[in-house]
Amino acid sequence: MRLQVKRKLAKARTAQDVRKAFGSVLPPPRGASFSPGNVGGMAGEWAQAGGIAAGTLLYLHGGGYMACSPKTHRAITGSYANQGLKVFTPDYRLAPEHPFPAAVDDGLAAYKGLLDSGIAPGALSVGGDSAGGGLALAVLLAAKQAGLPLPSSCLVFSPWTDLAITGETIKTNQRRDSMLAGNTMADGAAFYLNGADAKNPLASPLYGNFAGFPPLFITVGEAEVLRDDATRLAARARAAGVEVSLTVADNMPHVWQLFQFMLPEARQAMDAAAAFAKSHFIA
Numbered sequence: 001m002r003l004q005v006k007r008k009l010a011k012a013r014t015a016q017d018v019r020k021a022f023g024s025v026l027p028p029p030r031g032a033s034f035s036p037g038n039v040g041g042m043a044g045e046w047a048q049a050g051g052i053a054a055g056t057l058l059y060l061h062g063g064g065y066m067a068c069s070p071k072t073h074r075a076i077t078g079s080y081a082n083q084g085l086k087v088f089t090p091d092y093r094l095a096p097e098h099p100f101p102a103a104v105d106d107g108l109a110a111y112k113g114l115l116d117s118g119i120a121p122g123a124l125s126v127g128g129d130s131a132g133g134g135l136a137l138a139v140l141l142a143a144k145q146a147g148l149p150l151p152s153s154c155l156v157f158s159p160w161t162d163l164a165i166t167g168e169t170i171k172t173n174q175r176r177d178s179m180l181a182g183n184t185m186a187d188g189a190a191f192y193l194n195g196a197d198a199k200n201p202l203a204s205p206l207y208g209n210f211a212g213f214p215p216l217f218i219t220v221g222e223a224e225v226l227r228d229d230a231t232r233l234a235a236r237a238r239a240a241g242v243e244v245s246l247t248v249a250d251n252m253p254h255v256w257q258l259f260q261f262m263l264p265e266a267r268q269a270m271d272a273a274a275a276f277a278k279s280h281f282i283a
Contacts, residue, residue: 010181015066015096015191022067025074027261032078034070037088040113042106044090045070047077053086055123055152055281058114060107060139062130062255064160065095065192075258076129076157076270083274085125088114092135099194104202107139112148121149122282127273129255130226131192133159137205137233144212153280155217155273158226158255159233161206163189164198167228176223179254185225206233210240217245217276219269221252245276 008021028034037046057080061073070077070089077087092106114124128136133156140150170182193203201208206229216237220230227248234246249256252265257273260266 005179006177006181009179010184012184015094018064018188019067022063022072025072026258028074028078029082029260032074032081034074034078039088039090040109040111040116042090042092042110042113044088044110045077047074047081047087047089049081049084051084054084054278055086055125056114056119057085057087057155057277058107058111058124058126058136058151059087059089060092060126060128060132060135061089062128062132062158062160063094064188065100065103065131065135066188067094073129073258075260079257079260079267079270080274083270083278085274085277095192096194100192100196100200100203103135103192104138104142107135108142108146111139111143115148120282122152124151125153125155125277125280126151127155127157127277128159129157129257131160133157134161134163134205137161137208138202140213141201141205141208150212150214152282153215153217153277154213155277156219156230157257157269157273158220158224159218159230160226161204161229161233163193163204165189167226167232169227170225173223173225173227177225177254178223180225182225206236210237210242213237213240213242215243215245215276215280217273219247219249219257219273221254221256222248222250224254226254247272
């Protein structure tokens with residue numbers, strides 16, 4: 001990752017550079033199937049496996065708001081499917097062609113679409129990784145503002161929650177992080193924000209009001225530049241009375257859940273996330 005991803009991201013100056021750096025598609029786990037779908041007017045992809053699903057997950061992929069797709073994150077969505085969840089991943093619009101708040105609007109449309117399809121909030125979870133983790137939180141903040149019922153849980157991996165880039169680990173973990181370069185995060189945020197306030201909670205959910213939020217499942221690597229984005233999120237949510245499960249893992253890279261084909265820790269982390277979601281579904 002240091003050689004093939006971080007080096008490219010450190011040199012990235014355009015959205016196309018970022019997309020090339022994140023261009024690899026990792027193998028999905030066996031047993032899951034993927035099919036195109038449309039929810040709430042949002043094109044995307046369903047992941048599911050055999051048997052009756054325990055519940056439904058809206059999954060928002062990462063990629064710095066500029067890159068990736070449902071296909072690049074099949075390792076995660078397929079694993080959730082194998083654990084008994086039916087997963088929809090919208091192909092939300094990307095910056096800089098479609099800056100903030102396009103991704104939030106699209107995520108909210110998909111969330112509304114799932115509710116309108118008859119899925120009860122108690123049988124629904126929302127998740128995401130990296131920028132998608134921040135987007136998952138932003139979508140729930142937007143849903144709360146709109147008076148919509150919130151899901152049974154929210155699952156985020158290495159979430160990017162602060163586009164104002166104020167976390168200490170952006171600097172202190174600059175050399176330690178094997179994937180992301182902290183000194184380029186502000187440039188990436190600017191592509192998405194397009195002049196919007198970096199502390200708008202729908203762009204940086206760290207600054208949102210978490211009162212009434214569903215239980216949160218958060219993972220992050222100890223050496224990540226985004227570690228403070230995750231730990232501060234956990235602290236703010238707990239202060240608002242939210243149930244929080246936070247794991248800060250040693251020696252794990254950014255969104256290590258993607259690397260199930262080679263890391264047993266990734267498979268273990270996916271098991272824990274799926275178990276958390278299923279434990280909060282209401283029949």
